[in-house]
Amino acid sequence: MFNWIRSARRLALMACTLIGASCAPSSNTAPEPRTEFSIGWSIYAGWMPWPYAEQAGIVKKWADKYGIKIDIVQVNDYVESVNQYTAGKFDGVTVANMDALTIPAAGGKDTSAIIVGDYSNGNDGIVLKNADTLAAIKGRQIYLVELSVSHYLLARALERAGMAMTDVKTVNTSDADIVGAFAAPDVTAAVTWNPQLSVMKGVPGAKMVFSSADIPGEILDLLVVDTATLKANPNLGKALAGIWYETTALMQRQDAQGKAARAAMAKLAGSTPEMFDGQLATTFLYADPKAAVAATSAPALLSTMTRVRDFSFSKGLFGQGAKSADVVGMSFPGNKTLGDADHVTLRFDASYMQMAADGTL
Structure with missing residues (x-):
């Protein structure tokens, strides 16, 4: 039953976008440097590295390196986790690409996808x-x-x-x-x-x-962070990238340590190792930061997000006031944009994944 929350993951049905930007924090004060942060997550095979990393001390290791504290917080309902992030209760959250677009971004919350973690490959x-x-x-x-x-x-x-x-x-x-x-x-x-x-x-x-x-690469699972918070606290992005790639490298190993890590993730998800491995088999995990950077920088992502935003608009997921699919601006590596370039609220930021690829974290 570890993947029962995956159902909720698919149900981002305008929970915030129907009431527009009122879901986003309403403060006009620019974020300042901080030392404590929280990341929300819900149960899904591609997101289980986060709670495992906390349990195994990997979160603390990277947070300590940058002099910060990161709380990895489970929310039992996926949509609620995204809503809480949109309302400012979390600094970041695990979310699918379509839902990142139709909830926080369409709701007016400037959001950066800093880790492209996986795509559904038969799930x-x-x-x-x-x-x-x-x-x-x-x-x-x-x-x-x-x-x-x-x-x-x-x-x-x-x-x-x-x-x-x-x-x-x-x-x-x-x-x-x-x-x-x-x-x-x-x-x-x-x-x-x-x-x-x-x-x-x-x-x-x-x-x-x-x-x-x-349709490989179209149903993506991301870690997103509030853009203003990230700008004021770049060490948060560095720590999160370090956590992700150390943990996914471990879970890819076929030795006793890798097997133990996957078994621990399965237990955290309320599953068996066999069931968890079965879900991973239909999840293309971007464990290699170079591959993640390449996927985020590829023209295919722009095409994917064009399809996703056009579908979302056609179904009214940008709210009743949206006059076109261009209402939500998105940016991509290489200074590429989609939609309203003057009102970008979803950014695919490969810089932290690139640091991991370069070994500069």
Whole structure:
């Protein structure tokens, strides 16, 4: 059950953006240098390095190096963790790329993604009954959590197959009910994520016909930090990068220490080592900072975020007052921007990952 919060992770449905910038802190005072910080996290395979690092003393090691203190705080509900960050209760939070855009950034909170940690590489999928190809989806009712990343995955799959959302009918279903719903004989199509996905693939006659592995790099998991806080306290970014890459290097090892680290992460997530390793198998982890920098600097990220913002706007996730998908500005390495360059609130900042790659942390 370690991945039950992954369901909440997919449910960033305008919790803050519907009320706009009122979710963001309203102080006009510029942040000052500080020594104590807090980072929120929720249970998901790609985010378990953070609580393990705290447990293993890696957080303290890097915080001490820079003369600061970092609290790694678990929040049982993913959306609530992002809302609390947006409201200023955390200095940073673990979040998916779509949700970083539609909650804090669209809500007016200037946010920097300083670690691109992983992407879903099969954790999300479309399952059909009595069909071997995606083409058979046309005309079917599709059960899914609407306005979530599952909805985005469906839109991308239809686009790849030369179809449109009008070629299917979506049926909004909670993550708690989707497995039971799919078991009904008259329900023949669904979009979901693990662990529900693995259960539904085992239903007689069911086959996964499209997954996040078909759109690699589009469903990203990030660590984001308040931009003003980061600017006033660059040592926070350095410490966080050091923590992340030391921990992920350890968990990638196939020796006894690596196995013990993964087992500890599984326990922290309420899982077994076997289940945790299964989730990691469909999670592309950016354990190498050079690879993370390359992915963050690549033109593909700009294309991905264009698709994500266009989908989000089409579903009203930028709020009722948004007149175009350009309303939220985003910046990328190399001085590239997307949307309103005068109002950038989501920044992909590769500088701290680059320091890790260069060995200068």
